[in-house]
Amino acid sequence: PYPFQFFWECRAWCDGTDAVPCVPTTKAGPCFANEATVLALDTGVVTVPGNALTAGRIYEFACTIARGLLGAPDLVGRSGTATVVITVPNYPAISVSIADFPVDASGEISTHEGLTLVCSHIDPGAQVSYIWQLIRGDPVAGSIDLPPIKSLVAQQYGVKVIDGTSLVIAKNVLKKGTVYEFACVVTEDAASVTDGQVPKKGKASAVVLVNSPPTSGTLQVYYKPNATSGWLDLPEAVAGVVEAGDGGKLFEELLEEFLVVATGWTDTQLPLTYRFVFLQQGDTAETPFTQVQATASKTVRFPAGLLTLRVYVYDAMDDFTLYTFDKNIRISQIAAASVALQSLEKESAFWQTVAAENAVQPQQQLQVRRRTLLSHDDLHALDTSSSSSSSSSSSSETGLVLGAESVSGRRRALRPAGGRW
Secondary structure (H helix, E strand, C coil): CCCCEEEEEEEEEEECCCCCCCCCCCCCCCCCCCHHHHCCCCCCCCCCCCCCCCCCEEEEEEEEEECCCCCCCCCCCCEEEEEEEEEECCCCECEEEECCCCCCCCCEECHHHCEEEEEEEECCCCCEEEEEEEEECCCCCCCCCCCHHHHHECEECCEECCCCCEEEECCCCCCCCCEEEEEEEEEECHHHCCCCCCCCEEEEEEEEEECCCCECCEEEEEEECCCCCCCEECCCCECCEECECCCCCECECCCCEEEEEEECCECCCCCCEEEEEEEECCCCCCEECCCCECCCEEEECCCCEEEEEEEEEECCCCCEEEEECCCEEEEECCCCCCHHHHHHHHHHHHHHHHHHHHCCCHHHHHHHHHHHHHHHHHHHHHHHHHHHCHHHCCCCCCCCCCCCCCHHHHHHHHHHHCCCC
16 A cells, blocks of 8 residues: 655775776765755655766665555665676777667576677777676586586587677577576777777676576375276385285286376476376486476376386476476286286287288278178179079079179179179
């Protein structure tokens, strides 16, 4: 019910530059003329007048945002403070900017897409050089690249470039959920400066927000001891492995039914999608048992082996978290004498036959069907007819019809005998 209040202040300043840095901790006097008036505004934005700050000085500004209770002066617990350090150079400046780069509607980027930043300056007559700097954010852990920004840069023709107009960040190197700040420093070449003049210099920075993957979820696994039973929790693991149900019956390949469920996952980038896989002991590659799907569960029968179950949880920006189930599951082979195995083999043979028949082309199926009819009912009808008709005396063998070797011949032969085509 109470609005936010804004409290601005210039906390400290010190004499220093990029070349000779200092840390502002105190101030010997006001940061600039009319400081008390300019910073007294209860607003989210304040503007320091041009030329008010002193060249060659570093300032620290702070803003506290509070929502207090009526009549309660204490803002502890109901306020937050942010600070910013501003360096005012003591050399002639070049106007430098970094172009906008593609971001999601949330203002974030995905680390798996990489990033390209482009720097430019406004001073057409100046001959300049560029250098990129990492102001905020972590370099790649364990990298020996110097300066550290190079650990994040993609190689171009075998070289990591940080002294050009573009900075190309490699894919999958920025930490998920991290804020990075990159700066482009432009310096006028000394050879192009008139004698007695100071080289111009400029700097621009860009803040990059890296999307966080889904968090807070787990993977749960249930089993069904028989076809009429409900889903049951897995028993406690022994040495990290579960290999039998509550009744002691071992889990058998292709017979035991499991329900794998990803639950509790959250993210600001919705919707979430899921891909379930298992890793078999002795294998180096995962075996997926689903494609990427919107459903957070999957019913499955596993092959024999010691299996580790995993789920990839993706957000709308395709950033993902890989979660591994905390129990390994051992699936036993079906015994050779098992009735269930024999049933599976018969069923497999049946479906192999069906698949083979379905693989025949339609015209071939029609011909097979015609031959089948002719060799059964139709020939039987012809046999019966030929035994009582003198017109059939030209054939002395049962089931053989003269003139039936062509389609038209079959049709003429079958019609008087009542045969079907």
